[in-house]
Amino acid sequence: xxxxxxxxxxxxxxxxxxxxxxxxxxxxxxxxxxxxxxxxxxxxxxxxxxxxxxxxxxxxxxxxxxxxxxxxxxxxxxxxxxxxxxxxxxxxxxxxxxxxxxxxxxxxxxxxxxxxxxxxxxxxxxxxxxxxxxxxxxxxxxxxxxxxxxxxxxxxxxxxxxxxxxxxxxxxxxxxxxxxxxxxxxxxxxxxxxxxxxxxxxxxxxxxxxxxxxxxxxxxxxxxxxxxxxxxxxxxxxxxxxxxxxxxxxxxxxxxxxxxxxxxxxxxxxxxxxxxxxxxxxxxxxxxxxxxxxxxxxxxxxxxxxxxxxxxxxxxxxxxxxxxxxxxxxxxxxxxxxxxxxxxxxxxxxxxxxxxxxxxxxxxxxxxxxxxxxxxxxxxxxxxxxxxxxxxxxxxxxxxxxx
Amino acid sequence: xxxxxxxxxxxxxxxxxxxxxxxxxxxxxxxxxxxxxxxxxxxxxxxxxxxxxxxxxxxxxxxxxxxxxxxxxxxxxxxxxxxxxxxxxxxxxxxxxxxxxxxxxxxxx
Numbered sequence: 001x002x003x004x005x006x007x008x009x010x011x012x013x014x015x016x017x018x019x020x021x022x023x024x025x026x027x028x029x030x031x032x033x034x035x036x037x038x039x040x041x042x043x044x045x046x047x048x049x050x051x052x053x054x055x056x057x058x059x060x061x062x063x064x065x066x067x068x069x070x071x072x073x074x075x076x077x078x079x080x081x082x083x084x085x086x087x088x089x090x091x092x093x094x095x096x097x098x099x100x101x102x103x104x105x106x107x108x109x110x111x112x113x114x115x116x117x118x119x120x121x122x123x124x125x126x127x128x129x130x131x132x133x134x135x136x137x138x139x140x141x142x143x144x145x146x147x148x149x150x151x152x153x154x155x156x157x158x159x160x161x162x163x164x165x166x167x168x169x170x171x172x173x174x175x176x177x178x179x180x181x182x183x184x185x186x187x188x189x190x191x192x193x194x195x196x197x198x199x200x201x202x203x204x205x206x207x208x209x210x211x212x213x214x215x216x217x218x219x220x221x222x223x224x225x226x227x228x229x230x231x232x233x234x235x236x237x238x239x240x241x242x243x244x245x246x247x248x249x250x251x252x253x254x255x256x257x258x259x260x261x262x263x264x265x266x267x268x269x270x271x272x273x274x275x276x277x278x279x280x281x282x283x284x285x286x287x288x289x290x291x292x293x294x295x296x297x298x299x300x301x302x303x304x305x306x307x308x309x310x311x312x313x314x315x316x317x318x319x320x321x322x323x324x325x326x327x328x329x330x331x332x333x334x335x336x337x338x339x340x341x342x343x344x345x346x347x348x349x350x351x352x353x354x355x356x357x358x359x360x361x362x363x364x365x366x367x368x369x370x371x372x373x374x375x376x377x378x379x380x381x382x383x384x385x386x387x388x389x390x391x392x393x394x395x396x397x398x399x400x401x402x403x
Numbered sequence: 404x405x406x407x408x409x410x411x412x413x414x415x416x417x418x419x420x421x422x423x424x425x426x427x428x429x430x431x432x433x434x435x436x437x438x439x440x441x442x443x444x445x446x447x448x449x450x451x452x453x454x455x456x457x458x459x460x461x462x463x464x465x466x467x468x469x470x471x472x473x474x475x476x477x478x479x480x481x482x483x484x485x486x487x488x489x490x491x492x493x494x495x496x497x498x499x500x501x502x503x504x505x506x507x508x509x510x511x512x
Contacts, residue, residue: 034454037429037476040469044430045446067447074414074451075458 010127012042013179015057018064021185023072028184034071039179056111058104131177134195135170137202140209142169152212153205230269239267240278241291241340242306249347254294257304264304268293271303272327274318280310282338287312289338292329300326310338407443416491417441418452419480422462423488426479429453453478461487 016038023031046060061067072079110116139157142165143149149162157163175181176191183191232239242265244255257265268291270276279288289310293301315333320326329337410417421427421435433449436442456462461484468474480488 034451037474038450040475041429041433041446041450045433048430048434061446067445070445070447071451071454074448075454076451 008046009043010177010179011057012039012046013182015042015061015064015067017182017185017188019068019071021188022065022068024185026072026077030077031185034075034077056107059108063104127177128174131174132170133202134177134198135173136166137198137205138173138194139166139169140205141198141201152216153209154213155209230266232265232267241267241308243340243342243344244306245344245347247350247352249349251342251344251346253307255306256302257306264302266303267291268303268308272301274313274316274321274327282310290316292316292337293327295329298326299328300324301328307340307342309340311336410441410444411448413495414444414448414452415456416488416495418449418456419461419484419488419491422453422478423480423485426477428467428475428477432478456484460484 016035019038020031020035023034026034042057042061046057058064062070069079111120139162140149140153143157143162144151144153148159148165149157157166172181232242242255242257244252244257246252259265268277270278271291271293274290277290279290281288289312291308292311292315293303293308294305296302311329311333315329315336317328317330317333320328417436417439418432421432421439424435427435429450430446432453433444433446436444436449453462457464457478461481462478463481464476464478466474466476
C-alpha cells in the first residue's frame with residue numbers, strides 16, 4: 001500500500017465518519033444499518049476508472065451532510081431535525097459552517113494552481129509523521145500533567161511507565177489516523193478536538209523541549225564553572241568557625257591560619273561585608289549576630305584568625321566602614337562580643353613528627369601576610385620581603401575579648 | 404427538464420430492475436444504472452433506496468467477504484420484489500404511453 005492509497009483510505013474513513021455523524025440522530029442501529037459498507041462503496045466509486053476523478057471526496061460526492069441527507073431521504077427516513085439545541089449552538093454552528101465553506105473554497109482554489117498538487121502529495125505522504133508526532137505530544141502532555149516523568153521533559157521518556165504511555169499513544173494515534181478505529185460520532189468529534197489541540201500543543205512542545213533542555217544544560221554548566229567560594233568543609237558541611245589546639249592539646253587563641261601559598265583561610269567567605277555576611281540567631285537573642293574577625297594593626301578586621309568571635313551589628317564601626325571601606329570594631333565593642341564555645345577544653349597531646357628539624361628550617365613568613373583587603377600577596381612569593389607590606393615580625397593580633 | 408426530479412419517482416423500479424437482472428452490491432448497482440444511461444443519480448440515493456427496498460421486504464441481502472478490503476453487502480430480489488417490479492413496470496408502461504400520447508398531441512397542434 002502506497003502512501004497515497006493510505007491517504008485515500010484515511011480520507012474515506014473521515015468522510016464516512018462525517019456522514020455517520022450527520023445521521024447520528026437516527027440512533028446507532030439505524031446508522032449502522034444505513035452506512036454498512038459505506039467505505040467499500042466510496043472506495044469503489046473512487047477507484048472506478050469510468051468516473052473522471054474530480055479531486056477530493058467532497059468534490060466527488062458532495063459534502064458529507066448532503067450525502068447523508070440523500071441517503072436518509074432515499075431510505076425513506078425523516079430528514080434530520082434542525083438544531084434543537086438552542087440559540088447558542090446555532091450561533092456557534094453558523095460561523096463554523098461558513099469557515100468550512102471558506103476552507104473548502106480555498107482548497108479548491110489551491111488545487112487549481114500548478115504547484116499545490118505536488119505539495120499536497122508531499123503533505124499526504126508525510127501524514128504518518130504527523131500521527132507519530134500527535135501520539136508523542138499527547139504522551140508528553142499526559143506524562144507531564146501526571147508527573148510521571150521529571151520536569152522538564154526530555155525527547156523520550158526515562159521510565160517504563162513513560163515508555164508504555166508513549167507507545168500506546170503513538171499506536172493509538174496512528175491507528176486512528178489510518179482509519180482502523182471506528183468510533184461513534186460523539187467520540188469522533190471529541191477525538192478531532194483532541195487532535196486539533198495536540199496540533200497546537202505539538203508546536204509548543206517542539207519549541208519548549210529543546211529550549212528547556214538547553215536552559216538546564218546552561219545552568220548546570222554555570223554551576224560547574226562558577227568559582228568555588230572560600231570556606232572550609234568538614235564532614236561534608238561548611239565549617240563556621242575553627243578551633244586550634246597545640247601539640248600539648250591546649251587551646252590556641254588568636255591562631256592565624258593560611259594555606260600552602262600563604263592565602264588566608266577563612267570560614268566567612270563574605271567576611272567584612274555585613275550585607276552579605278551570614279547572620280546567626282543564637283537561642284534567646286533578640287538581634288542577629290555576625291562572626292567577627294580580629295583587628296590587625298590598622299584596626300581592620302582579619303578573617304583568618306581563630307576562633308572567630310560573634311558580635312551584633314552595633315559592635316561594628318559603620319561610620320568608618322563607609323569612609324575607608326574596611327570593617328572595624330567600635331572602640332567600645334568589647335562588652336558586646338560573644339565568646340565562641342570551644343568544643344573541647346583540651347585535646348589529647350600529640351607528637352609532632354620531626355618537630356625540631358622543622359622548626360629550624362621554617363622561614364620567617366612575613367611576605368605572605370594578608371593585605372588589608374583580605375587577599376594574600378602572592379605575586380612576590382613568601383620569600384620576597386620586598387613584596388610584603390606587613391612589618392617583618394608577624395602582625396600582632398588582638399582578639400579584643402581574649403583576656 | 405430536470406431529470407433528477409423525474410428520476411426520484413422511478414428510482415425504485417430502476418433499482419429493482421437492475422437487481423432483478425443480477426444480484427449486486429451498493430456501488431455495483433450504481434455502476435449498472437450509470438451504464439444503462441441513468442447517470443444523474445447520486446450514489447447515496449441508490450444506497451438509500453436499496454436499504455428501503457430491503458426494509459420493505461422486496462430484497463434479500465447477504466454479505467460476501469472480500470480478500471482485499473471490506474466485505475460487500477449484496478442485494479438480490481425475492482418474490483415480493485418481483486411482484487413489486489411487475490406492478491411498477493405495468494404502471495410505468497401505462498404512464499409512459501399516456502405521457503407520450505399527451506406530448507405528441509401537444510406537439511401536433
